[in-house]
Amino acid sequence: MRPIILFDIDHTLINNRKLAPLIGRHLLMKFKILGRKIFNGDWEGFRTAFKPELYALGYLILGSAEEFSKRKGVLERGFFKPHFFRDSVFSDAVPTLKYLKDKAILGIFSQGPRSFQISKLTFSGLEKFFEKRYIFVFPPFKATRTKEVLDKLPSKKVYFVDDREDVARVLLNHKVKVFTINRDNDSPSPAGSIKVSSLEDLKKFF
Ligand SMILES: [Mg+2]
Structure with missing residues (x-):
């Protein structure tokens, strides 16, 4: 798997x-x-x-x-x-998603109004990289729904990629691997998460 x-x-x-x-x-x-x-x-x-x-x-x-x-x-x-939306995609996103698509099943774990988050994926052109049934969006704080999401996944090998320290901290309670992407150079990442400065760094792990 x-x-x-x-x-x-x-x-x-x-x-x-x-x-x-x-x-x-x-x-x-x-x-x-x-x-x-x-x-x-x-x-x-x-x-x-x-x-x-x-x-x-x-x-x-x-x-x-x-x-x-x-x-x-x-x-x-x-x-x-x-x-x-296309112009707002981080430059490291598409090359990384292209690479990872063949190595893993890609999904979304996002928070905010579902209608807006889905429109971001579609209009940015990123939607094609993700498997529809693994697109999870919850308002307002998604991390509290982690267990519910994990129960829906067929694999035990689950990785999360997030920029927020508070989210990563909760995710780490669920025995999953967490990559924290450091977009601002100064954001802390909790112990146990793997800190990356570019999404392209993820390629080394898969
Ligand atoms: Mg975020």
């Missing part, structure tokens, strides 16, 4: 500090356009420009991951621009 590697998303695969300003700038630009439409009394133009953003916002707050594939095309017209 191949080992299973479960990756965190935020700050492990995707740089949220890059993604958030890209979305922010897009919205700012859109607000300027909307302001101009109001100023010119162009209500039809206002409605057309506002609708996709409102739709994207609605999905972000109320949408479900299950309806994501149906809504994908409409979301792309709002602030869910696929290139924002």
